[in-house]
Amino acid sequence: MTQARAPRADAVRNRRKILTAAGEQITAHGPDVGMDEIAAAAGVAVGTLYRHFPTKTDLVAAVVAEYVARVAQDAEAALARAADGTGRALDELTAFLGRVVEQSATDRAVKAAAQVLGAQPGDRADEDRAGSAVAGLIQAGQADGDIHPDVTVNDIYLLFSTAPTDQPPAARARWLALVTPGLTTGARQIKN
Numbered sequence: 001m002t003q004a005r006a007p008r009a010d011a012v013r014n015r016r017k018i019l020t021a022a023g024e025q026i027t028a029h030g031p032d033v034g035m036d037e038i039a040a041a042a043g044v045a046v047g048t049l050y051r052h053f054p055t056k057t058d059l060v061a062a063v064v065a066e067y068v069a070r071v072a073q074d075a076e077a078a079l080a081r082a083a084d085g086t087g088r089a090l091d092e093l094t095a096f097l098g099r100v101v102e103q104s105a106t107d108r109a110v111k112a113a114a115q116v117l118g119a120q121p122g123d124r125a126d127e128d129r130a131g132s133a134v135a136g137l138i139q140a141g142q143a144d145g146d147i148h149p150d151v152t153v154n155d156i157y158l159l160f161s162t163a164p165t166d167q168p169p170a171a172r173a174r175w176l177a178l179v180t181p182g183l184t185t186g187a188r189q190i191k192n
Helices: 009-029 035-042 046-052 056-083 089-106 108-117 125-144 153-162 169-183
Strands: none
Touching: 009 035, 009 046, 009 056, 035 046, 035 056, 056 089, 056 125, 089 125, 089 153, 089 169, 125 153
């Protein structure tokens, strides 16, 4: 049995440069930006880019996967703060929602490119991590009596999908101020 070799340091560096440049270029120029432009922005030869990412869809999927991994790390950190008592679960959930909306506003071209090209991260582990952490925040907030008992992870995803990421920062802040009370126990009465 042959043991897999670790990637060379320069290959790791090049991959990182390509992913960074791809995120910046797609955000700045939209999903139609060319692979040549991405390679030039990364400071690598186009052949190097294609060795790492044989298609543009592969490249966009990797950029989207990195974004999802950052969201998962953020959600887990928010849950850890709520668990150790340095933050209330409702406050952590609201702040997390705000951060994701802000990140989505600046990365919306990357997300649009992913939808246009059909790029979806193949490994759902980071998405599952994020969902588990958000569920933990919701449960902790419900245990505190701050978050309404019917709030679910799907509700948070619905909020993400309806966020005004194409609006200016003041509008996004206003949106967050308007939707947050809908998560809380004191702000509404649910009638079935």
